[in-house]
Amino acid sequence: LLRSAAASTTKPYAPPSPYPSVPLQPHPHSLPVDGFVGAVGNTPLIRINSLSEETGCEILGKAEFMNPGGSVKDRAALGLVQWAEKTGRIKPGGTIVEGTAGNTGIGLAHVCRARGYKCVIYMPNTQSQEKIDLLRMLGAEVYPVPAVAFENPENYNHQARRHAERLDNAAWVNQFDNFEGNRAAHIHTTGPEIYAQTSSLPGGLQAFICSTGTGGTLAGVTRALKDLSGGKVQCWLADPPGSVLESWINRGKMERGGSSITEGIGQGRVTDNLAQDIALLDGALHVPDAKTIRMVYHLLDRDGLYVGASTALNVVAAKELAEKLGRGSRVVTILCDGAYRYQSRLFSKKWLESKNLLHEIPAELQKYVVL
Numbered sequence: 001l002l003r004s005a006a007a008s009t010t011k012p013y014a015p016p017s018p019y020p021s022v023p024l025q026p027h028p029h030s031l032p033v034d035g036f037v038g039a040v041g042n043t044p045l046i047r048i049n050s051l052s053e054e055t056g057c058e059i060l061g062k063a064e065f066m067n068p069g070g071s072v073k074d075r076a077a078l079g080l081v082q083w084a085e086k087t088g089r090i091k092p093g094g095t096i097v098e099g100t101a102g103n104t105g106i107g108l109a110h111v112c113r114a115r116g117y118k119c120v121i122y123m124p125n126t127q128s129q130e131k132i133d134l135l136r137m138l139g140a141e142v143y144p145v146p147a148v149a150f151e152n153p154e155n156y157n158h159q160a161r162r163h164a165e166r167l168d169n170a171a172w173v174n175q176f177d178n179f180e181g182n183r184a185a186h187i188h189t190t191g192p193e194i195y196a197q198t199s200s201l202p203g204g205l206q207a208f209i210c211s212t213g214t215g216g217t218l219a220g221v222t223r224a225l226k227d228l229s230g231g232k233v234q235c236w237l238a239d240p241p242g243s244v245l246e247s248w249i250n251r252g253k254m255e256r257g258g259s260s261i262t263e264g265i266g267q268g269r270v271t272d273n274l275a276q277d278i279a280l281l282d283g284a285l286h287v288p289d290a291k292t293i294r295m296v297y298h299l300l301d302r303d304g305l306y307v308g309a310s311t312a313l314n315v316v317a318a319k320e321l322a323e324k325l326g327r328g329s330r331v332v333t334i335l336c337d338g339a340y341r342y343q344s345r346l347f348s349k350k351w352l353e354s355k356n357l358l359h360e361i362p363a364e365l366q367k368y369v370v371l
């Protein structure tokens, strides 16, 4: 069912585009790197000790919060700016315009400062204040707009496209459907890094799982791991409530319903990034918010990891997938960003109560609810 449902939406695989020249070779951190851009990628793989011990498996997280702009989206931001440069869409002194839940915008704002571009960001007004403030501190022009569906012309992505059309020397980089800028960055960097970091371990890598916003990370890593391992590594999607992808992959139906506390993930359609590789996926897991919020607090308390909700969701999914695959299996997921970007929500008693999640946090961990 997965393959037949997916086949109808996929385009034939095209070899990785030559556009993004995100460095192909891991750079040794013992040598200086070239500015902000040189510091993107080559993140460590962190063993989540508490869960590895609990399951008898190895649960590994790719520490994307260690990118210089603080999230996995630094890779896509760099790939997208390089795509705009290489395709001649932007010249020195130009403007990058994008619609984003925040992290791509933050990555773009950093790359734009480093490269001398202006940066204009449209985002849904449901996102955390921390991200809006940071974007403005990084010099971006920010437009929080009502959160409406993609089909609506007032959706933040369409507003970003129209803004770029009104300017000279400006590029809308279109992270959701621009697989030559976004997915390719992960084909060239994240995927090969994960393969290199696990292929010499005894038993190698059994599976990769992560959630999806644009689909760039999941599609790019899946393509790279399937190619490099000759199809041996299983690749799975993890999905929050309100997203249609888990039902699409598992049951061939797009069921929408509910909403989620997770920012930056969940999707109402098969984006072009995802369409490239969705037929390669081996399955999908749904993760409810109650499990996600408990994992935010668990990782802090037991592993000393201060992570955002999409990361916690990924780790829940990695643990469940490892248990499915059996003792001794090794599963990698993405640690997308830190909790710093959401702390006014995730650690606020009032906010947790408003989402009916305060009671999900075990009594002994309530001491971390400090706001």
Ligand code: PMP
Pocket: 071, 072, 073, 101, 102, 103, 104, 211, 212, 213, 214, 215, 216, 217, 218, 263, 264, 265, 308, 310, 311, 336, 337
């Ligand atoms: N987690 C967070 C916190 C994000 O901001 C994003 C990107 N929107 C993702 C995960 C998903 O990454 P991708 O866009 O590559 O699917």
